[in-house]
Amino acid sequence: MRQKITLKHIAKELDVSVSTVSKALKDSIEISLDTRQKVKAFAKLYNYKPNNIALSLKNRKTKTLGVIIPEIVHHFFTTVIGGVEKVANEKGYNVIICSSNNSFDKEVINMEMLASGSADGFIMSVAKETQQKKDYHHIQETMSQGMPVVMFDRIIDELVCDKIIIDDAKGAQTATNHLLSIGCKKIAILTTVDYISVGKLRTNGYLRALMAYDIPQNDEYILKIEDVDNCEKEISDFLKNKDIDGVFAVNELFAVTAAKVLSKEGINIPNDVSIVGFTDGILSKHFIPSLTTVSQHGEEMGERAAKLLIEKLESEDTTTEEYRTVIIDTSLVERESTKKTRKK
Amino acid sequence: MRQKITLKHIAKELDVSVSTVSKALKDSIEISLDTRQKVKAFAKLYNYKPNNIALSLKNRKTKTLGVIIPEIVHHFFTTVIGGVEKVANEKGYNVIICSSNNSFDKEVINMEMLASGSADGFIMSVAKETQQKKDYHHIQETMSQGMPVVMFDRIIDELVCDKIIIDDAKGAQTATNHLLSIGCKKIAILTTVDYISVGKLRTNGYLRALMAYDIPQNDEYILKIEDVDNCEKEISDFLKNKDIDGVFAVNELFAVTAAKVLSKEGINIPNDVSIVGFTDGILSKHFIPSLTTVSQHGEEMGERAAKLLIEKLESEDTTTEEYRTVIIDTSLVERESTKKTRKK
DNA sequence: TTGTAGGCGTTATCAG
DNA sequence: CTGATAACGCCTACAA
Numbered sequence: 001m002r003q004k005i006t007l008k009h010i011a012k013e014l015d016v017s018v019s020t021v022s023k024a025l026k027d028s029i030e031i032s033l034d035t036r037q038k039v040k041a042f043a044k045l046y047n048y049k050p051n052n053i054a055l056s057l058k059n060r061k062t063k064t065l066g067v068i069i070p071e072i073v074h075h076f077f078t079t080v081i082g083g084v085e086k087v088a089n090e091k092g093y094n095v096i097i098c099s100s101n102n103s104f105d106k107e108v109i110n111m112e113m114l115a116s117g118s119a120d121g122f123i124m125s126v127a128k129e130t131q132q133k134k135d136y137h138h139i140q141e142t143m144s145q146g147m148p149v150v151m152f153d154r155i156i157d158e159l160v161c162d163k164i165i166i167d168d169a170k171g172a173q174t175a176t177n178h179l180l181s182i183g184c185k186k187i188a189i190l191t192t193v194d195y196i197s198v199g200k201l202r203t204n205g206y207l208r209a210l211m212a213y214d215i216p217q218n219d220e221y222i223l224k225i226e227d228v229d230n231c232e233k234e235i236s237d238f239l240k241n242k243d244i245d246g247v248f249a250v251n252e253l254f255a256v257t258a259a260k261v262l263s264k265e266g267i268n269i270p271n272d273v274s275i276v277g278f279t280d281g282i283l284s285k286h287f288i289p290s291l292t293t294v295s296q297h298g299e300e301m302g303e304r305a306a307k308l309l310i311e312k313l314e315s316e317d318t319t320t321e322e323y324r325t326v327i328i329d330t331s332l333v334e335r336e337s338t339k340k341t342r343k344k
Numbered sequence: 345m346r347q348k349i350t351l352k353h354i355a356k357e358l359d360v361s362v363s364t365v366s367k368a369l370k371d372s373i374e375i376s377l378d379t380r381q382k383v384k385a386f387a388k389l390y391n392y393k394p395n396n397i398a399l400s401l402k403n404r405k406t407k408t409l410g411v412i413i414p415e416i417v418h419h420f421f422t423t424v425i426g427g428v429e430k431v432a433n434e435k436g437y438n439v440i441i442c443s444s445n446n447s448f449d450k451e452v453i454n455m456e457m458l459a460s461g462s463a464d465g466f467i468m469s470v471a472k473e474t475q476q477k478k479d480y481h482h483i484q485e486t487m488s489q490g491m492p493v494v495m496f497d498r499i500i501d502e503l504v505c506d507k508i509i510i511d512d513a514k515g516a517q518t519a520t521n522h523l524l525s526i527g528c529k530k531i532a533i534l535t536t537v538d539y540i541s542v543g544k545l546r547t548n549g550y551l552r553a554l555m556a557y558d559i560p561q562n563d564e565y566i567l568k569i570e571d572v573d574n575c576e577k578e579i580s581d582f583l584k585n586k587d588i589d590g591v592f593a594v595n596e597l598f599a600v601t602a603a604k605v606l607s608k609e610g611i612n613i614p615n616d617v618s619i620v621g622f623t624d625g626i627l628s629k630h631f632i633p634s635l636t637t638v639s640q641h642g643e644e645m646g647e648r649a650a651k652l653l654i655e656k657l658e659s660e661d662t663t664t665e666e667y668r669t670v671i672i673d674t675s676l677v678e679r680e681s682t683k684k685t686r687k688k
Numbered sequence: 689t690t691g692t693a694g695g696c697g698t699t700a701t702c703a704g
Numbered sequence: 705c706t707g708a709t710a711a712c713g714c715c716t717a718c719a720a
Binding site for chain 1: 698
């Protein structure tokens with residue numbers, strides 16, 4: 001089992017000093033052409049690759065971006081990661097992904113781990129539990145050590161850092177408006193509990209849209225789902241025999257589940273009830289009927305986040321403390337679930 | 345912007361030597377209780393965390409597992425990663441995920457990157473392009489440098505290493521058998537081109553099942569899809585006016601697409617045509633009708649892979665060259681798409 | 689043109 | 705009980 005080859009090995013083998021080898025490999029003109037060629041040939045032959053760990057230690061930078069997300073088995077987040085990776089690779093950075101699994105503790109552990117030498121900066125979306133506990137010491141700690149953090153999607157308002165978000169309220173408003181514009185009057189919303197920031201914002205957008213249409217808020221039409229894993233029962237109970245003609249769901253799963261539940265009760269979508277979801281994932285696209293939804297442009301979010309982070313990492317003057325909040329436009333993807341054919 | 349604190353800082357501050365600090369933090373009995381407490385208090389106050397990079401360099405191990413997968417936006421692979429992370433975290437390992445995006449070059453780059461100091465070993469599923477090119481030098485190179493590699497799902501037969509697979513042919517056979525057992529006689533298969541190993545194996549299983557039922561192979565019923573992104577058109581053309589009563593699809597997308605295409609033509613699923621897919625993802629679960637499918641138990645694959653890799657990493661005697669191939673059982677998840685109600 | 693020395697942060701060993 | 709030293713692999717200023 002051949003060992004990993006180092007400069008030292010090459011030096012000994014060729015009977016020169018380590019620094020000569022180092023320089024030769026960098027084509028330094030300090031070294032004679034002869035030696036350079038000899039060294040490089042040897043290095044190639046033995047497939048020499050500099051040890052990143054040593055480089056990181058020396059340069060005090062790892063050239064890798066740490067990404068911390070709440071869930072890895074989640075289409076939206078993986079889309080964002082795709083964007084991050086794209087930009088990162090273009091600029092010669094690597095990407096380390098860790099999932100917090102929505103656990104505060106795991107988020108802290110992961111962050112500290114990456115912060116202690118494995119990454120130069122962070123792109124993150126916080127765990128549900130973190131939003132609930134409102135304990136951000138690990139993030140603050142990381143930032144105060146000089147490591148830039150870019151938050152996306154599930155951000156923390158109180159933290160001063162770069163942020164990439166969508167205008168959740170606006171997106172929700174657009175979605176609800178769409179329902180209103182096609183004639184829906186009794187629109188239910190399936191949302192999350194309030195401590196999930198995006199859930200709350202989307203609920204606000206929904207309410208705003210209603211208000212603009214002079215429709216009073218009706219708590220009968222609002223379902224705040226706590227246990228996402230068992231949402232089917234909650235949604236089913238909630239929708240049963242409810243007199244509605246539209247549903248706005250703050251995520252894809254809720255939208256699909258609503259569609260399923262309603263279909264089972266013999267309600268036609270979109271003719272009896274129209275549905276708009278949030279997040280443009282595979283479910284919305286492939287479901288029958290396909291679901292109208294608010295696209296968050298995850299890949300773009302990832303790209304912007306990576307760009308921002310790398311920019312910060314590479315800006316020499318660490319004195320300028322300037323933080324940006326980028327708002328990515330959402331767009332409504334109209335599909336079958338809101339294509340009414342009925343008369344008014 | 346406070347700097348990251350190091351042993352040196354603590355040492356200087358407390359006017360002791362670096363090694364004393366190091367020992368004190370490890371509660372070495374060599375150090376007086378007094379000093380120990382002083383040092384630890386100071387360290388906690390300034391939130392000292394040892395620098396992983398330095399540790400990695402010193403210990404020649406990083407305590408992180410490198411995971412390379414073909415696609416990150418893919419439910420099955422993320423499920424596997426979930427399993428890997430679970431075990432890894434239990435055993436004090438970190439996980440670095442890189443996606444090759446099905447590109448051979450990116451796979452090579454990622455692998456070399458991680459191999460040069462960032463990971464102790466690999467868990468990987470190779471890119472489509474790699475299977476096509478049959479160029480495995482990067483993997484061989486990595487292994488010959490003493491880094492263990494565990495392959496899963498899309499493995500390379502020619503490489504000698506640990507492997508976690510499912511019996512693709514058997515799973516496909518079970519799936520096809522199921523269709524046959526509920527009375528289907530004219531079963532189409534939607535599969536991939538042959539160089540995708542799992543596609544080919546699943547096709548074999550399908551053929552085997554037919555053979556056992558004395559049904560001759562009919563190439564009219566076999567569609568090998570090249571361009572996954574545009575499979576809808578291919579599938580639609582293929583299924584149009586075809587006299588079939590069952591469809592076996594080698595992945596989730598093909599299954600769903602078939603269901604969609606058929607539904608649009610007014611064909612009832614499962615009564616006119618029954619469908620079985622492969623991979624138990626969210627699409628199969630939430631589609632209407634929900635799809636019967638072969639579950640690959642991705643999380644379990646990830647867990648086993650991580651266990652195997654860590655075992656290898658921690659086994660002292662590097663002399664035993666023993667490689668295992670673990671076969672994870674698949675299971676058929678029966679859902680609506682094969683629940684016939686028709687008369688025979 | 690080549691080599692030496694020092695340092696990145698840590699720990700193990702050995703000397704004091 | 706404490707500290708100096710060397711080493712992990714690499715790079716770079718400086719010395720030869």
